[in-house]
Amino acid sequence: MTGFRYGVSLYSYTDDFGTVMTLEDAFDHVADTGSTGIEILGETSVPLYPEPPAAWIDTWFSLIERHKLEPTNFACWVDTRIQIDRNMSAEEGAAQIAQDLRLAHRLGFKFIRPKFGVIDRELTPDPIWEGAVERCLDLANQLDLMILPEIHAPTPIRHPVTNAYIDFIERTGTKHFGLMIDTGIFQDRPLDAWGGGDFEAIKKGAPEMVYGTKVPVEHLDDVIKYVPFIQAKFHRIDENLHDHQIPWDRIVPKLKDLGYSGYLSSEYEGARDPWVAIEQVRRQHALIRQLEDQYDAAKLETAHA
Amino acid sequence: MLERSHIQSTGFRNVGPQGARTGFEVRLRQANYRSSRLSLIEGVDITVDGVLYPAENNLFRLGEREYTLAELNEATQTRLYVGDHFTVVVPKEGGLTRGVHLVGSAIRYRHPYFPPEFQPAIVRNERHATIILP
Numbered sequence: 193m194t195g196f197r198y199g200v201s202l203y204s205y206t207d208d209f210g211t212v213m214t215l216e217d218a219f220d221h222v223a224d225t226g227s228t229g230i231e232i233l234g235e236t237s238v239p240l241y242p243e244p245p246a247a248w249i250d251t252w253f254s255l256i257e258r259h260k261l262e263p264t265n266f267a268c269w270v271d272t273r274i275q276i277d278r279n280m281s282a283e284e285g286a287a288q289i290a291q292d293l294r295l296a297h298r299l300g301f302k303f304i305r306p307k308f309g310v311i312d313r314e315l316t317p318d319p320i321w322e323g324a325v326e327r328c329l330d331l332a333n334q335l336d337l338m339i340l341p342e343i344h345a346p347t348p349i350r351h352p353v354t355n356a357y358i359d360f361i362e363r364t365g366t367k368h369f370g371l372m373i374d375t376g377i378f379q380d381r382p383l384d385a386w387g388g389g390d391f392e393a394i395k396k397g398a399p400e401m402v403y404g405t406k407v408p409v410e411h412l413d414d415v416i417k418y419v420p421f422i423q424a425k426f427h428r429i430d431e432n433l434h435d436h437q438i439p440w441d442r443i444v445p446k447l448k449d450l451g452y453s454g455y456l457s458s459e460y461e462g463a464r465d466p467w468v469a470i471e472q473v474r475r476q477h478a479l480i481r482q483l484e485d486q487y488d489a490a491k492l493e494t495a496h497a
Numbered sequence: 498m499l500e501r502s503h504i505q506s507t508g509f510r511n512v513g514p515q516g517a518r519t520g521f522e523v524r525l526r527q528a529n530y531r532s533s534r535l536s537l538i539e540g541v542d543i544t545v546d547g548v549l550y551p552a553e554n555n556l557f558r559l560g561e562r563e564y565t566l567a568e569l570n571e572a573t574q575t576r577l578y579v580g581d582h583f584t585v586v587v588p589k590e591g592g593l594t595r596g597v598h599l600v601g602s603a604i605r606y607r608h609p610y611f612p613p614e615f616q617p618a619i620v621r622n623e624r625h626a627t628i629i630l631p
Contacts, residue, residue: 273616276536312613
Protein backbone atom coordinates (compact mmCIF):
# COMPACT_ATOMS: atom_id res chain seq x y z
CA MET A 193 0.00 0.00 0.00
CA THR A 194 1.47 3.35 -0.99
CA GLY A 195 1.83 5.89 1.75
CA PHE A 196 2.43 9.56 2.14
CA ARG A 197 5.91 10.92 2.49
CA TYR A 198 6.36 13.18 5.49
CA GLY A 199 8.38 16.37 5.61
CA VAL A 200 8.62 19.74 7.28
CA SER A 201 9.07 23.19 5.82
CA LEU A 202 11.36 25.42 7.83
CA TYR A 203 8.73 28.13 7.30
CA SER A 204 7.09 26.45 10.30
CA TYR A 205 9.83 27.84 12.55
CA THR A 206 9.44 31.47 11.46
CA ASP A 207 10.65 33.91 14.16
CA ASP A 208 12.38 31.07 16.03
CA PHE A 209 14.83 30.74 13.16
CA GLY A 210 17.37 33.52 13.55
CA THR A 211 16.50 34.26 17.19
CA VAL A 212 16.39 31.00 19.18
CA MET A 213 17.02 28.35 16.51
CA THR A 214 19.92 27.60 14.20
CA LEU A 215 19.83 25.52 11.01
CA GLU A 216 21.42 22.63 12.96
CA ASP A 217 18.64 22.85 15.57
CA ALA A 218 16.01 22.87 12.82
CA PHE A 219 17.42 19.71 11.22
CA ASP A 220 17.28 17.98 14.61
CA HIS A 221 13.62 18.93 15.12
CA VAL A 222 12.61 17.91 11.60
CA ALA A 223 14.43 14.57 11.71
CA ASP A 224 12.90 13.66 15.08
CA THR A 225 9.39 13.86 13.64
CA GLY A 226 10.26 10.78 11.59
CA SER A 227 10.22 12.85 8.41
CA THR A 228 12.28 11.90 5.39
CA GLY A 229 12.17 15.32 3.73
CA ILE A 230 13.16 18.88 4.53
CA GLU A 231 11.82 21.95 2.75
CA ILE A 232 13.63 25.26 3.01
CA LEU A 233 13.12 28.86 2.00
CA GLY A 234 16.10 29.81 -0.12
CA GLU A 235 16.25 33.41 0.99
CA THR A 236 15.80 32.49 4.65
CA SER A 237 17.77 29.32 5.17
CA VAL A 238 20.72 29.86 2.83
CA PRO A 239 23.27 32.33 4.20
CA LEU A 240 24.26 35.05 1.75
CA TYR A 241 21.62 33.81 -0.70
CA PRO A 242 21.94 33.59 -3.68
CA GLU A 243 25.68 32.93 -3.26
CA PRO A 244 26.29 30.88 -0.11
CA PRO A 245 29.89 30.40 1.03
CA ALA A 246 31.47 27.11 -0.12
CA ALA A 247 31.95 26.06 3.51
CA TRP A 248 28.20 26.36 4.08
CA ILE A 249 27.48 24.02 1.17
CA ASP A 250 29.64 21.41 2.95
CA THR A 251 27.70 22.03 6.18
CA TRP A 252 24.42 21.57 4.30
CA PHE A 253 25.39 18.17 2.91
CA SER A 254 26.80 16.98 6.21
CA LEU A 255 23.49 17.88 7.90
CA ILE A 256 21.52 16.12 5.16
CA GLU A 257 23.63 13.02 5.62
CA ARG A 258 23.71 13.02 9.42
CA HIS A 259 19.94 13.42 9.75
CA LYS A 260 19.07 11.21 6.76
CA LEU A 261 16.78 13.83 5.26
CA GLU A 262 16.29 14.52 1.57
CA PRO A 263 15.90 18.05 0.26
CA THR A 264 12.35 18.38 -1.09
CA ASN A 265 11.11 21.82 -2.07
CA PHE A 266 13.12 25.04 -2.34
CA ALA A 267 10.78 28.00 -1.83
CA CYS A 268 11.67 31.13 -3.77
CA TRP A 269 10.16 34.42 -4.89
CA VAL A 270 9.77 36.37 -8.07
CA ASP A 271 9.48 39.89 -6.68
CA THR A 272 7.71 41.34 -9.69
CA ARG A 273 7.17 44.76 -8.13
CA ILE A 274 10.87 44.95 -7.46
CA GLN A 275 10.90 48.73 -7.07
CA ILE A 276 8.13 51.01 -5.93
CA ASP A 277 7.86 52.44 -9.44
CA ARG A 278 9.01 49.52 -11.61
CA ASN A 279 7.93 45.94 -12.34
CA MET A 280 10.16 43.08 -13.45
CA SER A 281 10.19 42.11 -17.10
CA ALA A 282 9.63 38.49 -18.17
CA GLU A 283 13.41 38.27 -18.81
CA GLU A 284 14.20 39.39 -15.27
CA GLY A 285 11.63 36.94 -13.91
CA ALA A 286 13.26 34.16 -15.93
CA ALA A 287 16.70 35.12 -14.60
CA GLN A 288 15.36 34.90 -11.04
CA ILE A 289 13.82 31.46 -11.62
CA ALA A 290 16.97 30.21 -13.37
CA GLN A 291 19.09 31.37 -10.45
CA ASP A 292 16.85 29.49 -8.02
CA LEU A 293 16.78 26.36 -10.17
CA ARG A 294 20.60 26.29 -10.21
CA LEU A 295 20.95 26.87 -6.47
CA ALA A 296 18.20 24.36 -5.65
CA HIS A 297 19.91 21.79 -7.87
CA ARG A 298 23.27 22.44 -6.25
CA LEU A 299 21.70 21.70 -2.85
CA GLY A 300 19.95 18.54 -4.03
CA PHE A 301 16.32 19.73 -4.26
CA LYS A 302 13.66 18.26 -6.57
CA PHE A 303 11.14 21.12 -6.63
CA ILE A 304 11.18 24.89 -6.55
CA ARG A 305 8.16 26.99 -5.60
CA PRO A 306 8.42 30.46 -7.08
CA LYS A 307 5.98 32.86 -5.41
CA PHE A 308 5.04 35.42 -8.04
CA GLY A 309 3.91 38.93 -7.35
CA VAL A 310 0.15 39.34 -7.82
CA ILE A 311 -2.07 41.96 -9.40
CA ASP A 312 -5.33 41.54 -7.51
CA ARG A 313 -7.08 40.23 -4.44
CA GLU A 314 -7.67 36.79 -5.94
CA LEU A 315 -3.89 36.40 -6.22
CA THR A 316 -3.77 36.48 -10.02
CA PRO A 317 -0.04 36.33 -10.74
CA ASP A 318 1.69 39.12 -12.63
CA PRO A 319 1.27 38.20 -16.32
CA ILE A 320 5.05 37.90 -16.73
CA TRP A 321 4.85 34.52 -14.94
CA GLU A 322 4.11 32.62 -18.12
CA GLY A 323 6.96 34.02 -20.22
CA ALA A 324 9.34 33.76 -17.29
CA VAL A 325 8.53 30.10 -16.61
CA GLU A 326 8.51 29.11 -20.27
CA ARG A 327 12.05 30.46 -20.69
CA CYS A 328 13.18 28.15 -17.84
CA LEU A 329 11.58 24.85 -18.88
CA ASP A 330 14.68 23.61 -20.73
CA LEU A 331 16.88 24.40 -17.74
CA ALA A 332 14.43 22.64 -15.39
CA ASN A 333 14.59 19.64 -17.71
CA GLN A 334 18.41 19.62 -17.73
CA LEU A 335 18.53 19.86 -13.93
CA ASP A 336 15.62 17.45 -13.41
CA LEU A 337 13.62 19.87 -11.29
CA MET A 338 9.94 20.77 -11.27
CA ILE A 339 8.65 24.33 -10.97
CA LEU A 340 5.54 24.45 -8.75
CA PRO A 341 3.46 27.56 -8.19
CA GLU A 342 1.24 27.14 -5.15
CA ILE A 343 -2.52 27.18 -5.01
CA HIS A 344 -2.89 29.21 -1.86
CA ALA A 345 -5.84 30.71 0.04
CA PRO A 346 -7.92 32.64 -0.84
CA THR A 347 -7.55 31.21 -4.38
CA PRO A 348 -9.58 27.98 -4.64
CA ILE A 349 -8.91 25.03 -6.97
CA ARG A 350 -11.72 25.89 -9.38
CA HIS A 351 -10.49 29.30 -10.38
CA PRO A 352 -8.95 31.06 -13.41
CA VAL A 353 -5.55 31.18 -11.65
CA THR A 354 -5.43 27.38 -11.36
CA ASN A 355 -6.89 26.95 -14.84
CA ALA A 356 -4.19 29.16 -16.36
CA TYR A 357 -1.47 26.98 -14.84
CA ILE A 358 -3.16 23.81 -16.12
CA ASP A 359 -3.59 25.33 -19.61
CA PHE A 360 0.14 26.10 -19.57
CA ILE A 361 0.99 22.47 -18.72
CA GLU A 362 -1.30 21.19 -21.46
CA ARG A 363 -0.09 23.70 -24.07
CA THR A 364 3.63 23.12 -23.48
CA GLY A 365 3.37 19.42 -22.65
CA THR A 366 6.01 20.01 -19.98
CA LYS A 367 6.78 17.54 -17.21
CA HIS A 368 8.65 20.24 -15.29
CA PHE A 369 5.77 22.42 -14.15
CA GLY A 370 2.97 21.39 -11.80
CA LEU A 371 0.73 22.57 -9.00
CA MET A 372 1.55 22.73 -5.33
CA ILE A 373 -1.51 22.59 -3.11
CA ASP A 374 -1.36 24.53 0.16
CA THR A 375 -3.84 22.88 2.52
CA GLY A 376 -4.82 26.30 3.82
CA ILE A 377 -7.39 26.33 0.99
CA PHE A 378 -9.39 23.68 2.90
CA GLN A 379 -9.60 25.79 6.08
CA ASP A 380 -13.25 25.70 7.17
CA ARG A 381 -13.21 27.29 10.63
CA PRO A 382 -11.86 30.72 11.62
CA LEU A 383 -8.32 31.42 12.73
CA ASP A 384 -7.71 32.49 16.32
CA ALA A 385 -4.10 33.48 15.69
CA TRP A 386 -2.09 34.01 12.57
CA GLY A 387 1.59 33.36 12.14
CA GLY A 388 1.94 35.29 8.92
CA GLY A 389 1.78 38.82 10.31
CA ASP A 390 -0.52 41.14 12.23
CA PHE A 391 -3.73 39.23 13.14
CA GLU A 392 -5.79 42.36 13.85
CA ALA A 393 -4.75 43.88 10.52
CA ILE A 394 -5.72 40.80 8.54
CA LYS A 395 -9.07 40.49 10.36
CA LYS A 396 -9.88 44.01 9.27
CA GLY A 397 -8.33 44.03 5.80
CA ALA A 398 -8.70 40.46 4.55
CA PRO A 399 -11.40 38.63 6.52
CA GLU A 400 -11.48 35.92 3.82
CA MET A 401 -8.09 34.80 5.18
CA VAL A 402 -9.48 34.55 8.72
CA TYR A 403 -12.70 32.64 7.95
CA GLY A 404 -11.24 30.22 5.42
CA THR A 405 -11.58 29.44 1.72
CA LYS A 406 -13.46 26.19 2.50
CA VAL A 407 -12.59 24.36 -0.72
CA PRO A 408 -14.39 20.98 -0.79
CA VAL A 409 -11.77 18.21 -0.71
CA GLU A 410 -13.58 16.58 -3.67
CA HIS A 411 -12.16 19.32 -5.90
CA LEU A 412 -8.79 17.59 -5.56
CA ASP A 413 -10.15 15.00 -8.02
CA ASP A 414 -9.87 17.60 -10.83
CA VAL A 415 -6.22 18.45 -10.32
CA ILE A 416 -4.44 15.69 -8.42
CA LYS A 417 -2.63 14.49 -11.55
CA TYR A 418 -0.82 17.82 -11.67
CA VAL A 419 0.11 17.79 -7.96
CA PRO A 420 3.47 16.21 -7.00
CA PHE A 421 3.85 18.06 -3.68
CA ILE A 422 1.61 19.37 -0.91
CA GLN A 423 2.36 21.98 1.72
CA ALA A 424 0.49 20.88 4.82
CA LYS A 425 -0.51 24.32 6.10
CA PHE A 426 -2.08 24.44 9.57
CA HIS A 427 -2.55 26.86 12.46
CA ARG A 428 -3.43 25.11 15.71
CA ILE A 429 -3.68 21.53 16.92
CA ASP A 430 -4.70 21.00 20.54
CA GLU A 431 -3.72 18.39 23.15
CA ASN A 432 -6.34 15.97 21.80
CA LEU A 433 -4.80 16.11 18.30
CA HIS A 434 -7.78 18.14 17.17
CA ASP A 435 -7.00 20.64 14.41
CA HIS A 436 -9.07 23.77 14.90
CA GLN A 437 -9.03 24.95 11.26
CA ILE A 438 -7.95 22.30 8.75
CA PRO A 439 -10.23 19.25 8.19
CA TRP A 440 -7.58 16.50 8.06
CA ASP A 441 -10.27 13.85 8.69
CA ARG A 442 -11.57 14.65 5.18
CA ILE A 443 -8.28 15.59 3.48
CA VAL A 444 -6.37 12.42 4.41
CA PRO A 445 -8.94 9.86 3.17
CA LYS A 446 -9.42 11.86 -0.04
CA LEU A 447 -5.69 11.93 -0.77
CA LYS A 448 -5.49 8.20 0.03
CA ASP A 449 -8.43 7.45 -2.29
CA LEU A 450 -6.65 9.38 -5.03
CA GLY A 451 -3.45 7.38 -4.46
CA TYR A 452 -1.40 10.43 -3.55
CA SER A 453 2.06 9.25 -2.48
CA GLY A 454 4.00 12.52 -2.49
CA TYR A 455 5.09 14.68 0.39
CA LEU A 456 2.98 16.34 3.02
CA SER A 457 5.37 19.06 4.11
CA SER A 458 4.30 20.76 7.34
CA GLU A 459 3.77 24.48 7.19
CA TYR A 460 2.86 25.72 10.63
CA GLU A 461 1.43 29.23 10.57
CA GLY A 462 0.01 29.86 14.02
CA ALA A 463 1.00 31.66 17.20
CA ARG A 464 4.63 32.74 17.02
CA ASP A 465 5.62 32.46 20.67
CA PRO A 466 9.11 31.00 20.98
CA TRP A 467 9.38 27.22 20.44
CA VAL A 468 5.61 26.65 20.03
CA ALA A 469 6.12 25.61 16.41
CA ILE A 470 8.33 22.65 17.35
CA GLU A 471 5.50 21.02 19.33
CA GLN A 472 2.77 22.02 16.86
CA VAL A 473 4.61 20.32 13.97
CA ARG A 474 4.96 17.13 16.04
CA ARG A 475 1.23 17.11 16.78
CA GLN A 476 0.44 17.49 13.08
CA HIS A 477 2.62 14.49 12.21
CA ALA A 478 0.98 12.41 14.93
CA LEU A 479 -2.49 13.43 13.69
CA ILE A 480 -1.92 12.76 9.99
CA ARG A 481 -0.10 9.48 10.62
CA GLN A 482 -2.97 8.37 12.84
CA LEU A 483 -5.52 9.16 10.12
CA GLU A 484 -3.38 7.40 7.52
CA ASP A 485 -3.08 4.30 9.74
CA GLN A 486 -6.84 4.27 10.31
CA TYR A 487 -7.48 4.46 6.58
CA ASP A 488 -5.04 1.64 5.87
CA ALA A 489 -6.50 -0.52 8.64
CA ALA A 490 -10.04 -0.04 7.31
CA LYS A 491 -8.90 -0.99 3.78
CA LEU A 492 -7.20 -4.10 5.10
CA GLU A 493 -10.34 -5.12 6.95
CA THR A 494 -12.45 -4.66 3.80
CA ALA A 495 -9.97 -6.73 1.81
CA HIS A 496 -10.16 -9.58 4.34
CA ALA A 497 -13.93 -9.45 4.73
CA MET B 498 21.70 36.18 19.33
CA LEU B 499 18.81 38.51 18.71
CA GLU B 500 15.99 39.39 21.09
CA ARG B 501 12.57 38.18 19.99
CA SER B 502 11.14 41.70 19.81
CA HIS B 503 11.92 43.52 16.57
CA ILE B 504 13.38 46.41 18.57
CA GLN B 505 16.61 45.38 20.27
CA SER B 506 17.78 46.66 23.68
CA THR B 507 21.31 47.01 22.46
CA GLY B 508 21.86 49.72 19.89
CA PHE B 509 19.39 52.24 21.35
CA ARG B 510 21.58 55.28 21.83
CA ASN B 511 22.11 58.95 21.07
CA VAL B 512 24.29 60.03 18.16
CA GLY B 513 26.52 63.05 17.71
CA PRO B 514 28.85 64.61 20.27
CA GLN B 515 27.72 64.62 23.91
CA GLY B 516 26.22 68.01 24.67
CA ALA B 517 25.35 68.56 21.00
CA ARG B 518 23.45 65.38 20.05
CA THR B 519 22.06 65.32 16.51
CA GLY B 520 19.68 62.44 17.03
CA PHE B 521 19.36 58.86 18.19
CA GLU B 522 19.32 55.40 16.67
CA VAL B 523 17.38 52.17 17.16
CA ARG B 524 18.50 48.66 16.26
CA LEU B 525 15.91 46.24 14.86
CA ARG B 526 16.09 42.65 13.75
CA GLN B 527 14.85 41.58 10.32
CA ALA B 528 11.17 41.12 11.15
CA ASN B 529 10.23 39.32 7.94
CA TYR B 530 10.36 35.53 7.50
CA ARG B 531 12.59 35.77 4.45
CA SER B 532 15.38 38.08 3.44
CA SER B 533 14.28 41.36 1.90
CA ARG B 534 15.80 43.13 -1.02
CA LEU B 535 16.27 46.61 0.39
CA SER B 536 14.14 47.90 -2.49
CA LEU B 537 11.19 46.09 -0.87
CA ILE B 538 11.54 48.10 2.35
CA GLU B 539 9.75 51.43 2.08
CA GLY B 540 11.22 52.82 5.28
CA VAL B 541 10.72 52.62 9.05
CA ASP B 542 8.68 54.97 11.23
CA ILE B 543 9.89 55.32 14.82
CA THR B 544 7.92 56.61 17.79
CA VAL B 545 9.41 57.51 21.17
CA ASP B 546 7.08 58.28 24.10
CA GLY B 547 4.27 59.02 21.68
CA VAL B 548 6.23 61.31 19.33
CA LEU B 549 6.36 60.13 15.71
CA TYR B 550 9.59 60.29 13.71
CA PRO B 551 8.43 59.45 10.16
CA ALA B 552 10.37 57.20 7.80
CA GLU B 553 10.86 60.00 5.30
CA ASN B 554 13.31 61.77 7.65
CA ASN B 555 15.13 58.68 8.93
CA LEU B 556 18.17 56.88 7.54
CA PHE B 557 18.39 53.09 7.25
CA ARG B 558 21.80 51.60 8.06
CA LEU B 559 22.88 48.07 7.14
CA GLY B 560 26.45 47.26 8.06
CA GLU B 561 28.44 50.41 7.41
CA ARG B 562 26.18 51.81 4.70
CA GLU B 563 23.39 54.34 5.24
CA TYR B 564 20.42 54.65 2.89
CA THR B 565 17.78 57.29 2.32
CA LEU B 566 14.33 56.10 1.16
CA ALA B 567 15.27 56.81 -2.46
CA GLU B 568 18.50 54.85 -2.04
CA LEU B 569 16.63 51.88 -0.55
CA ASN B 570 14.43 51.75 -3.65
CA GLU B 571 17.56 51.52 -5.82
CA ALA B 572 19.15 48.71 -3.75
CA THR B 573 17.50 45.77 -5.53
CA GLN B 574 20.48 43.43 -5.07
CA THR B 575 21.30 44.12 -1.41
CA ARG B 576 19.49 41.94 1.09
CA LEU B 577 18.54 42.16 4.73
CA TYR B 578 18.83 38.54 5.84
CA VAL B 579 16.89 36.68 8.51
CA GLY B 580 19.05 36.75 11.63
CA ASP B 581 20.48 40.15 10.64
CA HIS B 582 19.85 43.44 12.32
CA PHE B 583 19.78 46.96 10.95
CA THR B 584 19.67 50.43 12.46
CA VAL B 585 17.29 53.33 11.98
CA VAL B 586 19.00 56.70 12.45
CA VAL B 587 16.59 59.40 13.58
CA PRO B 588 17.48 63.11 13.45
CA LYS B 589 16.52 64.93 16.66
CA GLU B 590 18.35 67.93 17.96
CA GLY B 591 19.61 67.23 21.48
CA GLY B 592 18.88 63.51 21.25
CA LEU B 593 16.90 61.66 23.93
CA THR B 594 17.10 61.98 27.71
CA ARG B 595 18.70 59.33 29.91
CA GLY B 596 16.29 56.67 31.05
CA VAL B 597 13.62 54.27 29.90
CA HIS B 598 11.54 55.24 26.86
CA LEU B 599 8.58 53.60 25.14
CA VAL B 600 9.87 52.93 21.63
CA GLY B 601 7.73 51.91 18.64
CA SER B 602 8.71 50.83 15.15
CA ALA B 603 6.66 50.40 11.98
CA ILE B 604 8.54 48.74 9.13
CA ARG B 605 6.90 49.25 5.72
CA TYR B 606 7.46 46.01 3.78
CA ARG B 607 6.29 45.76 0.21
CA HIS B 608 5.38 42.11 -0.42
CA PRO B 609 4.75 41.82 -4.18
CA TYR B 610 2.78 38.59 -3.56
CA PHE B 611 0.25 40.48 -1.40
CA PRO B 612 -2.68 42.12 -3.20
CA PRO B 613 -1.71 45.68 -4.23
CA GLU B 614 -4.02 47.27 -1.64
CA PHE B 615 -1.96 45.59 1.13
CA GLN B 616 1.34 47.01 -0.11
CA PRO B 617 3.18 48.08 1.88
CA ALA B 618 2.38 45.88 4.89
CA ILE B 619 3.15 47.72 8.12
CA VAL B 620 4.91 45.53 10.68
CA ARG B 621 4.76 47.09 14.14
CA ASN B 622 6.55 46.54 17.40
CA GLU B 623 6.68 48.41 20.72
CA ARG B 624 8.71 47.97 23.88
CA HIS B 625 10.65 49.80 26.55
CA ALA B 626 14.29 50.56 25.87
CA THR B 627 16.92 52.49 27.75
CA ILE B 628 19.17 55.40 26.84
CA ILE B 629 22.28 55.32 29.00
CA LEU B 630 24.26 58.33 27.78
CA PRO B 631 22.32 61.56 27.20
